[in-house]
Amino acid sequence: MRATRRRARVVRVTVHSAVSVITTKRDGGELSDAQIDWVVDAFTRGEVADEQMSALAMAIVWRGMTRRETARWTAAMLASGQRLDFRDLPRPTVDKHSTGGVGDKITLPLSPLVAACGAAVPQLSGRGLGHTGGTLDKLEAIPGWQADIPVPRMRELLADPGIGAVVCAAGADLAPADKRLYALRDVTGTVESIPLIASSIMSKKIAEGTGALVLDVKVGRGAFLKQLDQARELATAMVELGTDAGVRTVALLTAMDTPLGCTAGNALEVAESLDVLAGGGPADVVELTLTLAREMLTQAGIDDIDPADALADGRAMDHWRAMVSAQGGDPDAELPSARHTETLRATASGTLTRLDAYDVGIAAWRLGAGRARQGDPVQPGAGIEMHAKPGDSVRAGQPLLTLHTDTPETFPAALAALSDAFTIADTEFTPPPLVLGRIQP
Numbered sequence: 001m002r003a004t005r006r007r008a009r010v011v012r013v014t015v016h017s018a019v020s021v022i023t024t025k026r027d028g029g030e031l032s033d034a035q036i037d038w039v040v041d042a043f044t045r046g047e048v049a050d051e052q053m054s055a056l057a058m059a060i061v062w063r064g065m066t067r068r069e070t071a072r073w074t075a076a077m078l079a080s081g082q083r084l085d086f087r088d089l090p091r092p093t094v095d096k097h098s099t100g101g102v103g104d105k106i107t108l109p110l111s112p113l114v115a116a117c118g119a120a121v122p123q124l125s126g127r128g129l130g131h132t133g134g135t136l137d138k139l140e141a142i143p144g145w146q147a148d149i150p151v152p153r154m155r156e157l158l159a160d161p162g163i164g165a166v167v168c169a170a171g172a173d174l175a176p177a178d179k180r181l182y183a184l185r186d187v188t189g190t191v192e193s194i195p196l197i198a199s200s201i202m203s204k205k206i207a208e209g210t211g212a213l214v215l216d217v218k219v220g221r222g223a224f225l226k227q228l229d230q231a232r233e234l235a236t237a238m239v240e241l242g243t244d245a246g247v248r249t250v251a252l253l254t255a256m257d258t259p260l261g262c263t264a265g266n267a268l269e270v271a272e273s274l275d276v277l278a279g280g281g282p283a284d285v286v287e288l289t290l291t292l293a294r295e296m297l298t299q300a301g302i303d304d305i306d307p308a309d310a311l312a313d314g315r316a317m318d319h320w321r322a323m324v325s326a327q328g329g330d331p332d333a334e335l336p337s338a339r340h341t342e343t344l345r346a347t348a349s350g351t352l353t354r355l356d357a358y359d360v361g362i363a364a365w366r367l368g369a370g371r372a373r374q375g376d377p378v379q380p381g382a383g384i385e386m387h388a389k390p391g392d393s394v395r396a397g398q399p400l401l402t403l404h405t406d407t408p409e410t411f412p413a414a415l416a417a418l419s420d421a422f423t424i425a426d427t428e429f430t431p432p433p434l435v436l437g438r439i440q441p
């Protein structure tokens with residue numbers, strides 16, 4: 001009998017461990033594609049522990065990631081969940097994402113305006129954390145309005161020519177790795193990393209299935225990036241990630257040293273957005289809404305409609321009303337208001353030369369407009385009304401800010417946050433431009 005000798009097949013298995021991924025990055029090395037795919041997937045499955053992912057996030061904060069690593073990290077986050085696809089809709093899809101600022105209610109007038117001009121706007125939004133408000137918190141101030149919309153219903157609303165826009169919460173299956181990682185970064189001091197921020201935002205935006213995207217990257221005291229060069233770096237990274245993933249992406253860098261508009265707080269900002277949709281509203285909110293609408297329409301390939309017309313003739317308001325009703329809200333319902341107010345008055349006569357966005361954001365948050373921890377409730381009526389904007393003349397003793405809350409015990413803390421929030425000077429002051437730059441692929 002002839003013995004058959006079989007050659008043992010050598011199977012090469014690459015075994016990753018969380019510790020080796022962490023130490024590679026800790027020591028300044030570049031993570032391989034396989035390491036990134038493995039660590040994000042294993043973290044999503046619960047095989048990599050929270051403390052290990054936190055250590056890796058801290059190593060990334062210090063060592064950074066290359067363009068290749070950032071792209072692969074984003075792809076791995078995207079692959080952790082579902083990617084929506086709206087390419088079969090009869091109109092082009094386009095969305096806007098803001099990195100967050102004080103008084104930033106632009107999504108509210110912008111989404112129905114762009115829908116009124118013929119594009120579909122699928123916007124998955126978030127709730128606020130800290131001093132910047134969240135779009136869902138603002139819309140939830142409208143009685144009956146629902147943030148949770150199943151994907152088939154979202155598709156119906158986007159396809160409806162009388163609606164065309166949906167602003168809703170991201171489902172649990174949309175970039176779930178980011179959801180877990182962001183919660184960890186939030187409590188481990190690891191939010192401030194450009195590759196991590198870019199991949200976090202873009203994995204969610206790519207997953208929502210939009211064909212085009214306009215990014216509003218905020219810069220200044222009330223933004224989480226304070227310097228123009230940092231904001232430019234983040235915007236460039238996000239534009240590259242979007243473009244590489246097949247999403248037509250541009251970014252505007254916009255000023256956030258002073259709050260946008262004259263309100264910061266949920267119902268207060270809805271009311272101000274209604275003023276804009278009715279053809280009025282503060283000049284800066286109108287300017288940014290129209291600038292972003294023009295960018296979105298260009299990215300969507302719609303270049304024969306001026307959004308200013310759709311705002312002036314009431315088409316945007318019609319879309320707003322239809323969009324609110326379709327999500328269970330009553331567009332005619334009275335908005336909630338806070339039970340207590342307190343007025344802060346001008347301390348001198350002159351020109352208001354500074355109204356600090358960060359201080360106003362912190363004060364609104366302390367009054368109950370924002371939350372300290374994920375899942376905390378917010379007060380729909382809480383916030384701050386601003387009676388003057390930088391560049392305006394004021395008289396000593398005139399109301400400058402009105403503070404609104406249901407919990408008057410928060411007034412002292414809010415007033416403390418505002419103790420150095422403004423400057424009144426005996427000089428002329430022209431507010432700086434709102435749009436500071438534009439980044440395209």
Ligand code: URA
Nearest residue numbers: 182191196197200201
């Ligand atoms: N917003 C996000 O979605 N992710 C970040 O990392 C920062 C802001």
